[in-house]
Amino acid sequence: MSLSAYVPIVGLFALAGAFGLFSVAAAPFIGPRRFNKAKLDAYECGIEPTPQPVGGGRFPVKFYLTAMLFIVFDIEIIFLYPWAVSFNMLGVFGFVEMLLFIGTVFVAYAYVWRRGGLDWD
């Protein structure tokens, strides 16, 4: 009884999983097969692509800023969730509170933006 509200979500997951399995399983049967000479050719591989990524594919630290901005707005979502659920109960006071909160968080965004943290270089 208690979890009946989540049954549609479980159903959705099951549907998504079934779709994935069905797609993979059905592809060999219903997909067209047209072979040609090039497809049957031996594919030569194993040679490392010549321009190797700098530092073995490590990320530049500048993406830390992007990561941190994502977290900031992620936390904002956490507060928006209960606020949105009980918006009617909270009334104008809650609305003003949330505007203040979003305004303050936007200061962080504006700071990063105006100092050029979002520029690609």
Next chain:
Amino acid sequence: MTLATEVLAAAGQVGTGEKVVFFILAPLAVVGALGMVIARNAVHSALWLVLTMLSLGVFYIVQTGPFIGMVQIIVYTGAIMMLFLFVLMLVGRDASDSVIETLRGQKVAAIILGVGLAGLLGFGVYEATRGIVPVGLEGANAAGNVQGIAKLLFTKYVWVFEVTSALLITAAVGAMLLAHRERAAGERVGQVAMMKDRFRPGNYPGPKPGPGVFANSTSVATPAKLPDGTPAERSISPILPTRELTAAEIANKPTEGK
């Protein structure tokens, strides 16, 4: 009657749905935790951890804590995992732990101490909570779990909530300070300047030819030809001797009428 109160009315007994979810997801959570520890590749470790965290999130939801469950999924499997992976990529995903034991007996000691600590903590929690009946949860969740949290967060703890935004500013400013390199106005190199820098010395502006392009031979030692006919030295390995037809051999042969 809302979902939460219905469940709380039956507090103390575990419903069938909860049992089913628990017995499916609990082994998965344990497998995820073990996989995280055992996996040699750090990225695989992080992905195992995602499995554990998602299972925990579903557990919270099943135990009528939808807010904490959603927070677990959004913040932990979203943001925190992203930070973990970011740090992994920053350090280099090839950096894996050494399997060589430098201190003899360290592995055994670590296992014994780890199991001991887990047992101690588990026993402590068990002893501390034994026989305690939780009260007040029904009242707090009367209007629903998320609504109850919203009511507290936006009335009693509104000051804390607003101050959190200042904390978020601190996070952004700190990230700027650590990761952003300030550039003076004239220091920024634009695309036009970069292009001029590259092509002013007279570099050939097209893409670099691959081996065998315009070649008269299929040998890998045959250099590609640039559009002006000169061999492209970059197209072959420098250790290979260049094998090429002579100029006379590749010259256009006269045809009839010419």
